[in-house]
Amino acid sequence: MDIIMDNISLLKGGKELLVDTNLSLVQGHKYGLIGRNGVGKSCLMSAILQREFLGFPDHLQILLVEQEITGDMKTPLEWVLETDVERTELLEELHQLENE
Secondary structure, three states: OOEEEEEEEEEEOOEEEEEEEEEEEOOOOOOOOOOOOOOOHHHHHHHHHOOOOOOOOOOOOOOOOOOOOOOOOOOHHHHHHHOOHHHHHHHHHHHHHHOO
């Protein structure tokens, strides 16, 4: 269930962001990206979302949440939970069963 990818590279706008880099993500751990503006954090996340890296697992659900969302008082957790279609359908089914 871990993601281990060796020798990945990422090129955006003619700039090499990653060159022959190893990426290891261990199940159950949480990760954060820290760096100055413009170093490629968002480009990396976008490449992962678009599955640009050969061999990246197809079964994973990937969601990117914008840093700033205007006009809404939802928490980040609420935004993430709303994207889970199966959870939403099950909650609706539960609500219908409770109201019968």
